[in-house]
Amino acid sequence: QKEVEQNSGPLSVPEGAIASLNCTYSDRGSQSFFWYRQYSGKSPELIMFIYSNGDKEDGRFTAQLNKASQYVSLLIRDSQPSDSATYLCAVNKGGSTLGRLYFGRGTQLTVWP
Amino acid sequence: DVKVTQSSRYLVKRTGEKVFLECVQDMDHENMFWYRQDPGLGLRLIYFSYDVKMKEKGDIPEGYSVSREKKERFSLILESASTNQTSMYLCASSLQGRYNEKLFFGSGTQLSVL
Numbered sequence: 616q617k618e619v620e621q622n623s624g625p626l627s628v629p630e631g632a633i634a635s636l637n638c639t640y641s642d643r644g645s646q647s648f649f650w651y652r653q654y655s656g657k658s659p660e661l662i663m664f665i666y667s668n669g670d671k672e673d674g675r676f677t678a679q680l681n682k683a684s685q686y687v688s689l690l691i692r693d694s695q696p697s698d699s700a701t702y703l704c705a706v707n708k709g710g711s712t713l714g715r716l717y718f719g720r721g722t723q724l725t726v727w728p
Numbered sequence: 729d730v731k732v733t734q735s736s737r738y739l740v741k742r743t744g745e746k747v748f749l750e751c752v753q754d755m756d757h758e759n760m761f762w763y764r765q766d767p768g769l770g771l772r773l774i775y776f777s778y779d780v781k782m783k784e785k786g787d788i789p790e791g792y793s794v795s796r797e798k799k800e801r802f803s804l805i806l807e808s809a810s811t812n813q814t815s816m817y818l819c820a821s822s823l824q825g826r827y828n829e830k831l832f833f834g835s836g837t838q839l840s841v842l
Contacts, residue, residue, distance in 0.1 A: 646827070649831075658818055658834060705831070714759045714824055715829075716831055
């Protein structure tokens with residue numbers, strides 16, 4: 616079983632819609648959860664992190680965490696063509712303080728005008 | 729802002745050459761990482777280091793070695809480059825400790841081995 620799995624996509628939404636990106640993880644002890652955005656040909660950049668159950672909002676982005684279901688999601692409201700990118704979910708490993716993160720393979724999002 | 733600098737954006741090498749990829753970070757981060765990224769395979773961890781002269785194997789260490797002589801610098805070495813090591817190589821750094829795992833990436837080195 617992979618440490619982190621993401622819905623494979625690609626995901627295509629019209630401009631102005633809500634894009635929903637999902638991620639599940641295998642280690643019940645994981646405590647830190649991250650979403651990275653990666654434009655084509657560029658390196659990943661951190662856009663959201665969440666540590667507690669529930670929702671965390673930052674502008675048009677909302678991260679949702681459900682530790683009981685081992686599920687983390689990213690919602691992008693009012694999607695824009697500039698949001699078109701690959702989104703990577705990353706999770707730490709419970710019991711480890713070394714700081715390694717485990718990444719999903721990413722979901723490619725296209726927002727069409 | 730954290731800055732992670734990789735020495736080359738594009739690199740072309742011959743099979744069998746010894747290749748050095750350099751990475752420097754300027755925020756006093758304890759942890760440094762080397763990943764490779766290939767289409768369809770995502771980010772795969774090669775090696776990481778949590779202190780000077782310390783290293784830990786990641787998921788795909790074969791054919792690679794690393795060196796960390798100073799806190800700010802982490803080098804990836806391909807002892808004898810092979811065509812299957814053609815890839816995008818990404819360096820990253822982070823602080824240590826729980827809830828400090830935010831990774832900051834360099835701009836990447838696209839390595840082609842011919």
